[in-house]
Amino acid sequence: xxxxxxxxxxxxxxxxxxxxxxxxxxxxxxxxxxxxxxxxxxxxxxxxxxxxxxxxxxxxxxxxxxxxxxxxxxxxxxxxxxxxxxxxxxxxxxxxxxxxxxxxxxxxxxxxxxxxxxxxxxxxxxxxxxxxxxxxxxxxxxxxxxxxxxxxxxxxxxxxxxxxxxxxxxxxxxxxxxxxxxxxxxxxxxxxxxxxxxxxxxxxxxxxxxxxxxxxxxxxxxxxxxxxxxxxxxxxxxxxxxxxxxxxxxxxxxxxxxxxxxxxxxxxxxxxxxxxxxxxxxxxxxxxxxxxxxxxxxxxxxxxxxxxxxxxxxxxxxxxxxxxxxxxxxxx
Numbered sequence: 550x551x552x553x554x555x556x557x558x559x560x561x562x563x564x565x566x567x568x569x570x571x572x573x574x575x576x577x578x579x580x581x582x583x584x585x586x587x588x589x590x591x592x593x594x595x596x597x598x599x600x601x602x603x604x605x606x607x608x609x610x611x612x613x614x615x616x617x618x619x620x621x622x623x624x625x626x627x628x629x630x631x632x633x634x635x636x637x638x639x640x641x642x643x644x645x646x647x648x649x650x651x652x653x654x655x656x657x658x659x660x661x662x663x664x665x666x667x668x669x670x671x672x673x674x675x676x677x678x679x680x681x682x683x684x685x686x687x688x689x690x691x692x693x694x695x696x697x698x699x700x701x702x703x704x705x706x707x708x709x710x711x712x713x714x715x716x717x718x719x720x721x722x723x724x725x726x727x728x729x730x731x732x733x734x735x736x737x738x739x740x741x742x743x744x745x746x747x748x749x750x751x752x753x754x755x756x757x758x759x760x761x762x763x764x765x766x767x768x769x770x771x772x773x774x775x776x777x778x779x780x781x782x783x784x785x786x787x788x789x790x791x792x793x794x795x796x797x798x799x800x801x802x803x804x805x806x807x808x809x810x811x812x813x814x815x816x817x818x819x820x821x822x823x824x825x826x827x828x829x830x831x832x833x834x835x836x837x838x839x840x841x842x843x844x845x846x847x848x849x850x851x852x853x854x855x856x857x858x859x860x861x862x863x864x865x866x867x868x869x870x871x872x873x874x875x876x877x878x879x880x881x
Contacts, residue, residue, distance in 0.1 A: 578821030582836040586843065593847045600850050611729040613842040614721070615793050616812055617835060618735060621742060622673075622786030623813040624834045625779045628746075629759045630826025631680065631687040633780065635695035636787045636813055639672055640806025642702040643791035648801040649710035651717070658717060666788050672698070673784020677777035687780075695810070702803045709800045721797035731793060739835045746830065755779060759826025808859065815862050816841055841865075 593600035619636050626633045643665050650661045676694055680687045723730035746752035754775045757765045766772050790809065795801050816837030822829025841862070848858050 622783030637806040637810035638695040638698035644801030652711040669788025674781035677780030
């Protein structure tokens with residue numbers, strides 16, 4: 550073995566030929582999710598003829614709306630280095646309020662929908678304010694507000710409440726040009742938020758706060774305004790998810806949001822957004838949502854219990870975070 554072989558500079562220079570293509574650098578996680586999506590499609594097509602049918606793929610697209618919306622808000626929060634564990638309880642509260650207040654009266658829909666969206670915005674903003682004022686980690690703050698919101702839900706109703714008229718189901722089941730209206734609108738919202746994050750000053754502030762909040766403050770960036778806005782947006786997304794859930798099932802349930810808390814974090818991690826903040830994006834989350842929706846659909850075709858699906862989600866989160874952390878450690 551020669552001295553040149555042991556020279557780190559020579560090794561580094563020789564490794565230049567092994568670099569990833571320029572178009573792939575920085576997008577490895579997205580490429581991985583795309584490959585997994587294609588692999589799931591192939592496996593599903595081999596397992597069941599019904600899986601690969603256009604009708605089933607449209608159902609998966611349609612059913613991904615709730616998870617996509619709540620994960621969108623969660624992504625923006627996590628980009629600032631925070632987390633929102635109150636989303637599940639907020640969805641439960643707002644869903645029973647929606648069906649309970651409408652109670653089958655079509656003329657109440659517009660007023661109730663506007664009020665629910667505003668309430669979600671306010672509750673989310675309150676999470677941001679409490680995080681700033683108390684100086685406590687957002688995990689603790691949102692865990693506490695989540696428990697309070699679930700208590701309020703049960704005080705309002707311990708069972709399904711009220712009902713909604715058939716016209717309210719358009720969000721979940723409506724079609725525009727043959728495509729699911731709610732799912733297509735959600736896709737457009739993701740593109741819009743992706744543009745706002747990358748192409749506006751406020752969006753760049755979100756990444757700056759997540760990357761180094763102390764440096765962002767020293768640079769004079771509106772750190773507090775950014776934090777309040779992202780938690781308010783998360784609350785708005787949870788409120789929209791609640792409206793979708795009621796539109797889909799026709800009634801609000803006091804525990805309908807229970808599984809959304811963990812579920813909303815899974816696509817964020819799979820899509821490459823760092824839990825420490827400062828790096829990632831909503832389009833990766835969208836791909837993660839579609840991946841989880843396809844996986845759950847395939848597991849249903851395999852007649853695997855939904856309880857096992859939750860176990861699989863938890864394992865995926867652990868594996869995804871461990872793999873990403875390990876890759877960063879090797880690079881450093």
